[in-house]
Amino acid sequence: MKKILLGLGCSVAISLTGSSAFAQQTITLIAYGGLFQERYTKTVIEPFQAANPGITVSYFALPSSGQMLGTLRAQKAAPQSDVAILDVTVSKAGTDEGIFEKLDEKSVPNIADLRPEARFPDVAGVGVTFDNFDIIYNSDLKTPPKSLKDLASPELKGKVSFSGMPDIIGLSAVIVMDNKDGGPGLAGRFDKGITAMEGIAPNILTWEPQPEVYPIIISGQAMAGIGWNARSQLNAKLSNGKLKAVIPSEGTVFQINTINLVANTPPARSEVAKKFINYALSAETQKRFSEDMFYAPTNAKVQLEPSAAEKTALMQMDKVVPVDWIALAKIRDAMMDQWRRRVVPASR
């Protein structure tokens, strides 16, 4: 009798432990902080948790993709994070180091609905958001800039600010101006873009707008600059129109954030992570996030409300200059050298 009771007790204990573990699955998402965290939590994580009561998504925020990769490198032996949202070039580095596991349509069915630009043969992750850069300006400005070259106007002397190279904003502006001027492109290390940037450099207030470029322009410390579309549109809304954003006449480029599955996590966590990634890539989720924060969706089936669609680059695809970010990463040092020698001295 004692043995029967003991066995019964054990099996109850085991089943309770098991069900409790199942009921409390927690995965960790590592992604950008600030407005991204706030909006992503509201439009993606909370609805996911509501639809899956047994799952909790813990958000670990870091300011940049580079810092995320650093954290993931440190955790490589025993990963604490399960999903990472970061820039495609950083995803490529993580892929090459075996930090991320390749996602496919079998484990994440919604990948089948993604635009071709969101899928990369040599990258483990897939595109989850597209963003593009805009010219941003304070609405008090008498002559609003329409092109990147307008940022060289004498009216804007000492009143222009954006993140210089090696930041991707400065890099993107160089690429677009090089393309507009019929430049040599990747093969010529975007030399004409560097030359065009030399013209804007004397107007620069700071190449390091901190904490972000948007409040600096809203406050009038700088009057114009370059910012990411999603954050620009949201800041335009939050500042009641004090900040304006427009795609430059020269064009823009897509910055691609990828969603990645961290490799070597326990199988149970990995399955939940795939479920979350599939949810994040679904048309319904992407529509909700895009309409809230104006990132362009990567799911081709998303039909945005016109008011939201016109605030993304989707309505002006002809202005998007194609960029091979992976190939570009390999010549970034050489471009950086030109930036230091030619552009920065022109801004002193």
Add this chain to the structure above:
Amino acid sequence: MSAVALSANSPKNAGRVQPMAIALLLPITIVSLVGFVAPVANLLVLSFQKAEGTGALLGGFTTETWTTVLQDMFYLHLILNSIATSLVITVLTLVTSYPIALYLHRSRGSWRNVLLVLVISPLLLSAVVRTYGWIAILSDQGVVNRTLMFFGMTSPIRLVFNMTGVVIGLTEILMPYMILALLAGFGHLDRQAEEAALTLGATPFTVFRRIILPLSLPGIALGSLLCFVLAVSSFITPKLLGGGRVFLLATEIYDQAIVSLNWPVAATLSGVILIIFGTALLFYTRLLKSVM
């Protein structure tokens, strides 16, 4: 000499002292090994690894990064610029802190305590907050430029987002460290020696040059070493006040590690900083020996 020291020095207890000394040193040795030596060793190993253009670390062993860093004119200029800027900041910090420290040293009673708290209080505030404060003060619409324009200046002077801003900000941020180091080194100052010199006809300037200054050299050496090391390694103030126009070792390490993802270059530059620190420490030790 304390009783503990006396008993430790006696031949009878010599055998017992060694295990005790080892036991006392063990915790800090472990902390130092785990928290300093191991990460630095890891950093040096990283500096000899290969990296892809995308930033991916490929392992292996190469001296290419060290060769590039030590031969590239940009990096050589960066190293010299960092040393020169840090020396200028150290000298300015010394010049501005010395009178305050001397006054504090000679103050007595509760007034001295009030002044000491005032000197230390900036350390209670984050350097980031103080740096943002300097942006507000030195910007085109800041207090300084507004005052100058009130008195007839036609356009604002650029005091921030350049080297001027970095020097002003870091000098202020390092002043409390310099003052505390000077106060710690003022122990040899003797008021009676100064009075004797004055009695013998020396001018106040001669007293300062021949008595006060030589006696305060240990404090000057300590404060200068501390501020130089802090200036070379400071990152957030040059990043915020330099506006992307000032290239220093610490900001370059950040860009290489976080933006360009080139960890081997970042690790190599960190190694260079360690060499600079080692040289500064050697120089300080020699200087101290010559003045003591």
